[in-house]
Amino acid sequence: MIYKEIGKVLENKALIKDSIYLITIDLQNIAKEALPGQFVEIKTGDLPLLRKPISIFDVDKNNGLVSLLYQVRGKGTKNLSGFKSGEYIDIIGPLGNGFTIDKKEQEILLVGGGIGIAPLYYLGKELKSKGNSLKFILGYSCKDESYAVDFFRQVAEVEISTMDGSLGCKGHVGRIVEKLDISKVTAIYACGPEPMLKYLKKFEQEVDLELSLEAYMGCGLGACISCVCEKTDGSYARVCKDGPVFKGKEISFNE
Amino acid sequence: MIYKEIGKVLENKALIKDSIYLITIDLQNIAKEALPGQFVEIKTGDLPLLRKPISIFDVDKNNGLVSLLYQVRGKGTKNLSGFKSGEYIDIIGPLGNGFTIDKKEQEILLVGGGIGIAPLYYLGKELKSKGNSLKFILGYSCKDESYAVDFFRQVAEVEISTMDGSLGCKGHVGRIVEKLDISKVTAIYACGPEPMLKYLKKFEQEVDLELSLEAYMGCGLGACISCVCEKTDGSYARVCKDGPVFKGKEISFNE
Amino acid sequence: MNKLHCDLGKLILKNPVTVASGTFGSGKEFKDFYDLSQLGGIMVKGTTLLPRRGNQPQRLVETAGGVINSIGLANGGVDDFLNNILPEAKDYGTAIIVNISGDTTDDYGRMAEKLSVPGVAALEVNISCPNVKHGGIAFGTVPDMAREVATMVKNNTDLPVIMKLSPNVTNIAEMGAAVESGGADIISMINTLIGMAIDIKNRKPIIKHIMGGYSGPPIKPVALRMVYQVYKTVKIPIIGMGGIMNTEDAIEFIMAGASAVSVGTANFVDPYTPLNIIQGLNKYVEENGLSSYKEIIGAVHR
Amino acid sequence: MNKLHCDLGKLILKNPVTVASGTFGSGKEFKDFYDLSQLGGIMVKGTTLLPRRGNQPQRLVETAGGVINSIGLANGGVDDFLNNILPEAKDYGTAIIVNISGDTTDDYGRMAEKLSVPGVAALEVNISCPNVKHGGIAFGTVPDMAREVATMVKNNTDLPVIMKLSPNVTNIAEMGAAVESGGADIISMINTLIGMAIDIKNRKPIIKHIMGGYSGPPIKPVALRMVYQVYKTVKIPIIGMGGIMNTEDAIEFIMAGASAVSVGTANFVDPYTPLNIIQGLNKYVEENGLSSYKEIIGAVHR
Numbered sequence A, B: 001m002i003y004k005e006i007g008k009v010l011e012n013k014a015l016i017k018d019s020i021y022l023i024t025i026d027l028q029n030i031a032k033e034a035l036p037g038q039f040v041e042i043k044t045g046d047l048p049l050l051r052k053p054i055s056i057f058d059v060d061k062n063n064g065l066v067s068l069l070y071q072v073r074g075k076g077t078k079n080l081s082g083f084k085s086g087e088y089i090d091i092i093g094p095l096g097n098g099f100t101i102d103k104k105e106q107e108i109l110l111v112g113g114g115i116g117i118a119p120l121y122y123l124g125k126e127l128k129s130k131g132n133s134l135k136f137i138l139g140y141s142c143k144d145e146s147y148a149v150d151f152f153r154q155v156a157e158v159e160i161s162t163m164d165g166s167l168g169c170k171g172h173v174g175r176i177v178e179k180l181d182i183s184k185v186t187a188i189y190a191c192g193p194e195p196m197l198k199y200l201k202k203f204e205q206e207v208d209l210e211l212s213l214e215a216y217m218g219c220g221l222g223a224c225i226s227c228v229c230e231k232t233d234g235s236y237a238r239v240c241k242d243g244p245v246f247k248g249k250e251i252s253f254n255e
Numbered sequence C, D: 001m002n003k004l005h006c007d008l009g010k011l012i013l014k015n016p017v018t019v020a021s022g023t024f025g026s027g028k029e030f031k032d033f034y035d036l037s038q039l040g041g042i043m044v045k046g047t048t049l050l051p052r053r054g055n056q057p058q059r060l061v062e063t064a065g066g067v068i069n070s071i072g073l074a075n076g077g078v079d080d081f082l083n084n085i086l087p088e089a090k091d092y093g094t095a096i097i098v099n100i101s102g103d104t105t106d107d108y109g110r111m112a113e114k115l116s117v118p119g120v121a122a123l124e125v126n127i128s129c130p131n132v133k134h135g136g137i138a139f140g141t142v143p144d145m146a147r148e149v150a151t152m153v154k155n156n157t158d159l160p161v162i163m164k165l166s167p168n169v170t171n172i173a174e175m176g177a178a179v180e181s182g183g184a185d186i187i188s189m190i191n192t193l194i195g196m197a198i199d200i201k202n203r204k205p206i207i208k209h210i211m212g213g214y215s216g217p218p219i220k221p222v223a224l225r226m227v228y229q230v231y232k233t234v235k236i237p238i239i240g241m242g243g244i245m246n247t248e249d250a251i252e253f254i255m256a257g258a259s260a261v262s263v264g265t266a267n268f269v270d271p272y273t274p275l276n277i278i279q280g281l282n283k284y285v286e287e288n289g290l291s292s293y294k295e296i297i298g299a300v301h302r
């Protein structure tokens, strides 16, 4: 079930000033049904006209709260960062399919690049509660632009790479993955920039690879067919409805 | 000289909640040159796109302050009411011609209807300082929607009419004017709704009648020729540049 | 009495508020929000004779307060519609209007024939697409081609035929007259304006297909003007659309001459927009003491 | 070297940023704000052979984030321009480009002749107005009529002739080709889209003249698309306009194919817009290591 809710903002705090924010919103219905890897569509103001898709970072089912981790990029996310505690915000969700979470006692890598780490926290919590053994691999541009690491640390072991080497391993997250003994890993779940996802595709045979994609969205509901990505069979799939999570094998990054 | 200034808001207070506001802005250049009856053009936000024309209510030449009295009608004036002390606002002015103020020791009526009272305060102060004897005649819809009367009382005698008779004389301001001994009056200066101005036109032969008009404005600078009113000779005049103040005789209210 | 009862000649709707083709899927995607039977009608997303993959992404972008799209008529084809979509849609309790596009005049005829089945309330004929037999010139930009399509569809169906006009023409009244003379029962208008947006960083059009259809609030003044002009020229009813976001917008279209309206891009912004407008129109009719919303159709012409 | 030096064939401007006709008067009204010699050029407000009172008010309204106007070419006539406006304007130190409108092809010829005097840098020919000898159809909507006007103006002046295209046509490329073949030296585009807004309280069009020209940010996607299409078709340079509010907008137009730009409605919003854009272009050229802004003209076509 998809809901349109006008939720009260409980907190909207900068993790990095003018750049990375964590917002928590009272969204009773959405919280009830939200699955890891799903996202919401937010009306951030009069303009931009379109809603903005943001992944679900965390859910507090007991209290009906949804948290979102977001990066200010343009007008929409800038508007979002302006919401204050006590104000109300218009949100549609939960949307999309989400990651496969019926896994038990497996060894799973959760790989995130930049703001793509957002959906991995709630995902990690769910997978851990089912007895899986996890490792987060998080990529940032540099130490000063790293964030939310402590959240992930509370769930499982975290390894970090930065492009400039100022924190953790130098280079993109692949630098870490390639050093691991992948033979014990049964699944890799990832979200982040396309080059990172493309890189991970090389593990599509060895592990259950699931990739969360981004695409420019109109409706977010599967109706307008604007947010497509190309599948291996040459057909198009809707990122908002058929995704945002796809099996690595399904997706071709040709276009 | 016309200036574009980014002025600091000193105060923006509601005289009637959500309806009538008085804003005071630090506008050094505009304050220096502003004449009674002139107006400014305000950028109230991203949208509306166009600036909004508002008359100059008061000027503090010593401190470089300009005050505006305004009524919330649509999005532009609503935005204006949202400015807080300390914020900055983008204003162009002073614009238009203004009332004739080189009068001395005359008996002058200053007639205002609704928010049309705005330009009469500064005008009254200037005319009084030149030794003229003044009377304000202010028309409101009802007692609860009357405002700023105390300002005017400080300058000269005030008579009030309200449409429902809840304050002062019942009916439009004409009810008051028609009871006065007009023979001693040498000038009537007026601003307000068109029916009121039309009514006053009947005094155009007996007194110096000056009427401040409104028109929908594009540029406010005389460039786009959109804000025209019809003159008695059938030609059009620009309210923003040739006006907003016109001699009663000049203006036909045919269109 | 239902003061919003909407009579478009051969097509009767429970109210004059429909949803525009391409912005509402087949309705299914909006079912979670409300009971679709409240809608006047659903213009189903553009259907073609054969399945189409559609254009390469990026297919959509917001610009200038509106949206540019170039979906390229991605759809499963008419048989898929009949087999997989209609069986569910016909039970929504609202008029299902199928929006059809063809490469040739014959395509339109064959689709009309195939779609003349129970459950389909009317056909909306999209003529903004290129005529492959005429060098890719859009059917909707040449009066004779538009007229021919109208006649072809009429000859192949007993359903009410709605011809959907493209605004990218010099003389919209002439296009209206052409489709009326071709036999159209109803005109819907406007389709999208052709627009473009450029990514100055990459020095490329943002939309992969270069140009796309521009919709949303910015096109409303053009749409209103065209409805006004076509109303003056034709006798058949008009379904107005283009940037309708709220009740006031809908009333503007009705006063310009539309007998019904269609909500497009606004569905992305707030899926409840059509319902809000139905509610708003009911309120407007009450507050103004009208016996039917019809009293204001074309009001600015009087 | 001036990296914004702008070469439009017969017309050389100090930079590619001009102000659009009808939005800047003759320049006088903006003199308080800055030294006009900084501008690439001023398209003076529309001039006609004889004085015109213009249309009845209300002449302008903001709608949908843009503006609709119907001024009706209010102006003092060409003699008034020559006697009372040009003597002052020619000393502004910028190119004075006179925008002319006629009721007939002959009108254009006579105005071109009269205006071929020192101080006038070029003529911009507005063909969005009705041809009274052809049932009021706008010159700019029929290729042959537009071509004839171009030729007529060319035959009566040695000044560079800029033909200003109307966007209210089916095929803008065809119009571009027509005026080029008629002898135009430069194309400027776009003029306003025809739009309408309705006052639902009074059940009347807000603009007294019913329809008006729609300008500002909402028309930018259409304008960009048309510049793109005309650039593909013609060899003469294009001056692009339509909703330009800032440097990024100007760069979009240049990348679409414009060799210069014109700022219109934005002058009402912020009179400094043209200067901000000149500054912004200078910065862009520096930051991107270009030897001239010309390197990005038509960049999206490559």
Ligand SMILES: Cc1cc2nc3c(=O)[nH]c(=O)nc-3n(C[C@H](O)[C@H](O)[C@H](O)COP(=O)(O)OP(=O)(O)OC[C@H]3O[C@@H](n4cnc5c(N)ncnc54)[C@H](O)[C@@H]3O)c2cc1C
Pocket (backbone or CB within 6 Å): A039, A048, A050, A051, A052, A053, A054, A055, A056, A069, A070, A071, A072, A073, A074, A075, A076, A077, A078, A115, A118, A119, A213, A214, A215, A216, A217, A218, A244
């Ligand atoms: C499924 C999904 C989940 C996402 N989750 C997150 C998240 O958890 N945290 C986060 O910070 N960001 C997330 N994003 C990205 C986020 O949607 C964009 O950063 C945001 O839309 C930017 O909007 P803007 O107005 O701030 O910037 P703009 O200047 O409008 O756009 C900047 C860039 O953001 C992207 N974008 C803009 N509008 C849209 C749109 N309507 N649909 C999709 N992409 C758009 C485009 O790539 C664009 O170039 C997600 C995107 C998708 C598709």
Ligand SMILES: Cc1cc2nc3c(=O)[nH]c(=O)nc-3n(C[C@H](O)[C@H](O)[C@H](O)COP(=O)(O)OP(=O)(O)OC[C@H]3O[C@@H](n4cnc5c(N)ncnc54)[C@H](O)[C@@H]3O)c2cc1C
Pocket (backbone or CB within 6 Å): B039, B048, B050, B051, B052, B053, B054, B055, B056, B069, B070, B071, B072, B073, B074, B075, B076, B077, B078, B115, B118, B119, B213, B214, B215, B216, B217, B218, B244
């Ligand atoms: C010379 C002049 C002086 C004015 N002085 C004052 C004043 O001192 N105090 C005050 O409260 N109001 C004054 N007004 C009126 C004020 O400009 C309008 O109330 C304001 O523009 C409304 O804008 P909005 O966006 O709030 O409402 P909207 O909903 O946009 O408009 C409401 C009405 O305001 C008028 N209006 C809107 N835009 C413009 C425009 N660009 N130019 C002119 N009129 C417009 C129209 O009549 C419109 O129907 C003055 C107007 C003029 C022309």
Ligand SMILES: Cc1cc2nc3c(=O)[nH]c(=O)nc-3n(C[C@H](O)[C@H](O)[C@H](O)COP(=O)(O)O)c2cc1C
Pocket (backbone or CB within 6 Å): A218, A224, A226, C020, C021, C022, C023, C045, C046, C047, C067, C069, C071, C073, C099, C126, C164, C190, C191, C192, C213, C214, C215, C216, C217, C219, C241, C242, C243, C244, C262, C263, C264, C265, C266
């Ligand atoms: C994403 C999208 C897809 C569309 N697809 C179609 C289509 O398949 N067939 C059609 O006739 N019109 C299509 N349209 C046009 C709309 O039906 C409508 O005519 C137009 O968007 C104007 O209305 P609006 O401004 O309210 O959106 C589409 C519009 C959008 C935004």
Ligand SMILES: Cc1cc2nc3c(=O)[nH]c(=O)nc-3n(C[C@H](O)[C@H](O)[C@H](O)COP(=O)(O)O)c2cc1C
Pocket (backbone or CB within 6 Å): B218, B224, B226, D020, D021, D022, D023, D045, D046, D047, D067, D069, D071, D073, D099, D126, D164, D190, D191, D192, D213, D214, D215, D216, D217, D219, D241, D242, D243, D244, D262, D263, D264, D265, D266
């Ligand atoms: C108030 C107004 C008056 C205009 N007058 C003229 C005119 O006289 N001649 C002309 O060719 N274009 C005229 N235009 C059109 C502009 O020059 C320009 O082509 C159009 O507004 C698009 O640019 P913009 O969106 O930047 O305003 C006028 C536009 C406006 C807004």
Ligand code: FES
Pocket (backbone or CB within 6 Å): A216, A217, A218, A219, A220, A221, A222, A223, A224, A225, A226, A227, A228, A238, A239, A240, A241
């Ligand atoms: S955004 Fe509309 S189908 Fe995905």
Ligand code: FES
Pocket (backbone or CB within 6 Å): B216, B217, B218, B219, B220, B221, B222, B223, B224, B225, B226, B227, B228, B238, B239, B240, B241
């Ligand atoms: S508003 Fe432009 S001339 Fe008066």
